[in-house]
Amino acid sequence: MAVEVEIRQRLGAFALDVAFASAGRLTALFGPSGSGKTSIVNAIAGLTLPEGGKVAVDGRVLFDAERRIFLPPHRRRIGYVFQDARLFPHLTVSQNLRYGRFFTPAAERYADVSKVVELLGIGHLVERRPSGLSGGERQRVAIGRALIASPRLLLMDEPLAALDDARKAEILPYVERLRDETQIPIVYVSHSVAEIARLASDVVLLSDGRVTAAGPVNDILPRFDLLPDSERGEAGALVRLEVVRRDDGFGLSLMRSSGGEWRLPRVAAEEGTRLTVRVRARDVMIATEKPAGVSALNVLEGTIAGVDSVGDSEALVTILSGSDRLSARVTGRSVQQLGLEPGKPVFAIVKSVSLDGAATARR
Numbered sequence: 001m002a003v004e005v006e007i008r009q010r011l012g013a014f015a016l017d018v019a020f021a022s023a024g025r026l027t028a029l030f031g032p033s034g035s036g037k038t039s040i041v042n043a044i045a046g047l048t049l050p051e052g053g054k055v056a057v058d059g060r061v062l063f064d065a066e067r068r069i070f071l072p073p074h075r076r077r078i079g080y081v082f083q084d085a086r087l088f089p090h091l092t093v094s095q096n097l098r099y100g101r102f103f104t105p106a107a108e109r110y111a112d113v114s115k116v117v118e119l120l121g122i123g124h125l126v127e128r129r130p131s132g133l134s135g136g137e138r139q140r141v142a143i144g145r146a147l148i149a150s151p152r153l154l155l156m157d158e159p160l161a162a163l164d165d166a167r168k169a170e171i172l173p174y175v176e177r178l179r180d181e182t183q184i185p186i187v188y189v190s191h192s193v194a195e196i197a198r199l200a201s202d203v204v205l206l207s208d209g210r211v212t213a214a215g216p217v218n219d220i221l222p223r224f225d226l227l228p229d230s231e232r233g234e235a236g237a238l239v240r241l242e243v244v245r246r247d248d249g250f251g252l253s254l255m256r257s258s259g260g261e262w263r264l265p266r267v268a269a270e271e272g273t274r275l276t277v278r279v280r281a282r283d284v285m286i287a288t289e290k291p292a293g294v295s296a297l298n299v300l301e302g303t304i305a306g307v308d309s310v311g312d313s314e315a316l317v318t319i320l321s322g323s324d325r326l327s328a329r330v331t332g333r334s335v336q337q338l339g340l341e342p343g344k345p346v347f348a349i350v351k352s353v354s355l356d357g358a359a360t361a362r363r
């Protein structure tokens with residue numbers, strides 16, 4: 001397991017009691033404000049001392065209350081990237097980058113400065129000072145500084161939250177490269193489902209200091225119905241598509257999933273590119289017979305894999321289409337009237353798809 005976390009901690013009136021383990025490349029902590037995300041990150045970093053629990057990274061124990069092990073933060077070998085870059089204003093980018101290395105014993109410095117600079121595309125910035133950088137550039141430098149310290153784990157606490165959409169879009173591919181090209185496990189706090197859908201391999205859902213669900217992103221996205229009302233509508237599934245033709249003559253791209261053909265408003269990606277799209281459960285309808293004369297473009301054949309009730313009057317139906325899973329949110333009444341149950345062949349009508357910045361699938 002890359003990260004094993006068990007924390008019992010009282011913070012004023014708030015009680016944190018969580019346990020999760022993840023072998024994933026990027027584990028997202030997701031939950032409403034005040035659910036305990038930052039408190040978990042702080043305990044992993046060693047900035048606070050929980051009363052009970054254990055934290056280990058790749059089998060190396062950083063904290064174990066029972067065995068009275070508490071490594072101080074500078075000995076944990078953890079990189080921490082915050083919402084604001086927190087660069088030293090009087091140092092150049094190059095000096096900022098090298099700063100983190102002082103705390104890493106020489107024998108454990110595996111990070112190569114020039115490789116990190118290339119990975120984050122910041123070569124042209126090295127002589128500048130932070131005041132001359134855009135918010136996105138500053139954040140890339142902050143990530144670089146954390147990497148150059150040769151961490152064994154990277155903690156990122158809402159690293160994109162302070163950036164506008166354009167800057168976010170600029171930095172997301174670099175976080176993807178970080179996930180795919182380095183061996184460092186990442187624990188990533190975010191409020192954005194789009195970010196999680198695009199970046200996370202694993203998700204830990206939190207609510208009021210407790211874990212409500214944890215596991216691979218594809219298993220957890222449908223479970224967003226566990227979240228408070230404001231986020232529930234985001235429950236859904238990730239589907240992998242390949243671009244077959246960029247324009248079908250009607251301004252739509254023809255795509256293929258393992259379960260069938262899709263048509264989406266023209267996607268800015270070349271033929272043959274693989275993309276991951278997010279399909280919200282509220283945007284999927286179910287028909288028991290092949291629908292004729294529907295305006296929706298995407299009708300996928302599948303089989304019901306599960307029906308879970310949500311609250312009193314609704315249900316989340318999981319449909320297996322090829323090797324992809326789709327979730328549909330329907331009323332309890334529809335479940336009864338259409339006889340929706342596991343094993344039943346159905347058609348999923350997808351009303352809309354969220355490209356989330358057209359994430360290329362490397363997972």
Ligand SMILES: Nc1ncnc2c1ncn2[C@@H]1O[C@H](COP(=O)(O)OP(=O)(O)OP(=O)(O)O)[C@@H](O)[C@H]1O
Nearest residue numbers: 011012013014031032033034035036037038039040
């Ligand atoms: N040192 C402390 N003393 C008292 N209360 C604390 C302390 N640290 C955190 N809390 C409380 O613990 C709760 C969880 O806070 P935390 O910052 O971990 O939540 P979060 O999920 O990261 O929220 P947000 O998304 O708003 O950043 C909050 O109610 C907060 O006020």
